[in-house]
Amino acid sequence: MKAGPSQEEIRRHNLGTLLRFVHLRGPASRATLAETLGLNRSTIMALTSDLTAAGLVREELPRRPGRRAGRPSLVVQPESTRVYVLAFDVAVDRLAVARVGLGGTVLDRRETERPRGELDTGDLVGALAGAARALVRKAGRDAVCVGAALAFPGIVRRADDMIMFGPNLDVDGLSLGDALARRLGLGVPVAVRNDANLGALAEHERGAGVGCDDLIYLHGDVGVGGGIIVGGRLLGGQEGYGGEIGHMVVNPGGRPCACGSRGCLETEVGERTLLAHAERDGPGRPVGRDAVRAVVDAADRGDIVARDALHRVGTWLGFGVANLVNIFNPGMVVFGGTLRDIYLGSAAQVRSVLATGALAAPRERVRLRTAELGDDVTLVGAAEYAFAEVLADPVQVLARLRGPAETALR
Amino acid sequence: MKAGPSQEEIRRHNLGTLLRFVHLRGPASRATLAETLGLNRSTIMALTSDLTAAGLVREELPRRPGRRAGRPSLVVQPESTRVYVLAFDVAVDRLAVARVGLGGTVLDRRETERPRGELDTGDLVGALAGAARALVRKAGRDAVCVGAALAFPGIVRRADDMIMFGPNLDVDGLSLGDALARRLGLGVPVAVRNDANLGALAEHERGAGVGCDDLIYLHGDVGVGGGIIVGGRLLGGQEGYGGEIGHMVVNPGGRPCACGSRGCLETEVGERTLLAHAERDGPGRPVGRDAVRAVVDAADRGDIVARDALHRVGTWLGFGVANLVNIFNPGMVVFGGTLRDIYLGSAAQVRSVLATGALAAPRERVRLRTAELGDDVTLVGAAEYAFAEVLADPVQVLARLRGPAETALR
Incomplete structure (x- = not known):
């Protein structure tokens, strides 16, 4: 039993809700946001301004202006190229790595087939990290990686992301996320989750569901x-x-x-x-x-x-x-x-x-x-999972990731 | 996606949370409440005062005072005899009705065996309403019935409490709750829910779980x-x-x-x-x-x-x-x-x-x-379900039930 949230918690929740909306549903005008989220326009303006200052969204003229006469209303859109996550998908037959921007755009990807059978952990981590670093190098200088997650065909313990059972790859007791995060050195942890769990998340947020x-x-x-x-x-x-x-x-x-x-x-x-x-x-x-x-x-x-x-x-x-x-x-x-x-x-x-x-x-x-997401369903799920932290508390997470110099933005 | 709650919603949530705590865990001092709910003492005092004014709790000296010297701290306790629900349990072999006070105390009950086989709806509603009215008559003049729920061994549609499938009692398409509420005439609806669903609720809130x-x-x-x-x-x-x-x-x-x-x-x-x-x-x-x-x-x-x-x-x-x-x-x-x-x-x-x-x-x-709740598990579950509305918004619900004369209490 927990008491209601504080004003600060509500503000963070609302920042997250607004960012989540444009992340999942695409660019939206302030009017649409106000109506959908049930907040007044001045609150929307304050939230948008905080998110803009943090580099998470920007306001622009819509590409297809409405038919009404007069000045078209600005739309809030996610900073897709500046804010991204890394998504990894380890399947029995293939490895895939993608750099996915806020808003869900796949900015870049690498994919390789692999022979079936036991997994050499060192080789696996090396292959995934190598592909990911190549993707990161191609990102802009001002781009920031806000999370990373990996889809794995096995049973994963939530508390420490340990793979407990993965019979089709024979990898019980593996801390794949820690090994990969160390090798990547981007300062973000790599969450590991069951591939089908992430598939469910993806279809629920962006697919048939x-x-x-x-x-x-x-x-x-x-x-x-x-x-x-x-x-x-x-x-x-x-x-x-x-x-x-x-x-x-x-x-x-x-x-x-x-x-x-x-x-x-x-x-x-x-x-x-x-x-x-x-x-x-x-x-x-x-x-x-x-x-x-x-x-x-x-x-x-x-x-x-x-x-x-x-x-x-x-x-x-x-x-x-x-x-x-x-x-x-x-x-x-x-x-x-x-x-x-x-x-x-x-x-x-x-x-x-x-x-x-x-x-x-x-x-x-x-x-x-x-x-609906076809062969990318688990990869998309990993990306969505990787975005979860920044969507829960956007400004704080960004401030932490960009370092102390920029915390002044808050 | 929904924005955070308003101040008024938070106040209602906190009133409900405090009431729920003493309902499920028993009498508690303001200090305990403040610590458990994570609210400061002045907020707890204001909430307690509102709940007291509505007749939902009272503050009393503890029965077993602590060992510390000085004046013992008052404890907040639910108004068990003044605020109650009616719980009904229709099993294949028996019918049970109980009057259950806030805090979960069974104040009074009636139980009858019934022969197996098809159910005559009129007889059933008559038997349940008769037993319930006998229980209500024995309640004090200032007591108020804040809800009623019935446990049924069948599949029940949430939208309208219609029993869709009850093969062991052959009652498909029955609106048992409406019929019973009309017959009772207490001004509260009778919710109908699947017996095992209510059993789960009971064991989770008051039993093994x-x-x-x-x-x-x-x-x-x-x-x-x-x-x-x-x-x-x-x-x-x-x-x-x-x-x-x-x-x-x-x-x-x-x-x-x-x-x-x-x-x-x-x-x-x-x-x-x-x-x-x-x-x-x-x-x-x-x-x-x-x-x-x-x-x-x-x-x-x-x-x-x-x-x-x-x-x-x-x-x-x-x-x-x-x-x-x-x-x-x-x-x-x-x-x-x-x-x-x-x-x-x-x-x-x-x-x-x-x-x-x-x-x-x-x-x-x-x-x-x-x-842990033995033969009463589904009956207890029905009582808990019946309390849900008042626990979600205590003062408003009480005001509505006690009528316009007392709404001034708010």
């Missing part, structure tokens, strides 16, 4: 991850491990899973099982997103084996989604990563199982969607 | 219900149907469920299945809580059939709990209603399945507990 505050995101890489938005906030649970939907047992006694259990959703609908059902597994055969897409394409062309494989996988996916609908009464379930393709190839079967497996009341209004 | 903000409550009546606390708040989902853990399919192709699916947790661990496994089902045989307890008692005495029945049920309960641990990373799972007894009789098996079915990281710290 904008405006939907109860959303479930299912992400297929080699495994199956999940991210859950409850009442507008990411479900973390007691220690941040929440959302491991891939390890929900849907088929007791089913296929053995890397987690030690059997019949987990991940084992029944994952890439390996789909390729096995489709008779496309085995040494030397293609794996990864392209191999999954090839099965879906073959099914579209009428290939019976591929169709059957998708039907079987779709059945278990349907059971999983039905359980989630009953437990969460979500407004939307979003399929991303390889599950995007798998869902598109098995939607009829998923819906058929859902029709009997979920209760009528929560089933009626749930929408099943594919991730 | 105090201080645990990520908690799952599983409630056994004839069916199995669930209530989930995420980050300190009840998970409702898009329309309030969230928490239907009883309809998570744990055994695809298992026993048919009243919901139309098969192998739902409810069908695999519910009363009927336990009694069937224990060879105690059939026409004329005892049912309900006592019949469940008899199986657990028999198993304790070494009855092989009863032990085997609990082992089988414990296996599926273990799968269900493992899934929930993976999905939610809860700090605690609480078993209430008949599941309290079933869990106590099958804990070893539940833990054994959990050990392989849940990931190590979220499993390590989860505590499995039985409901």
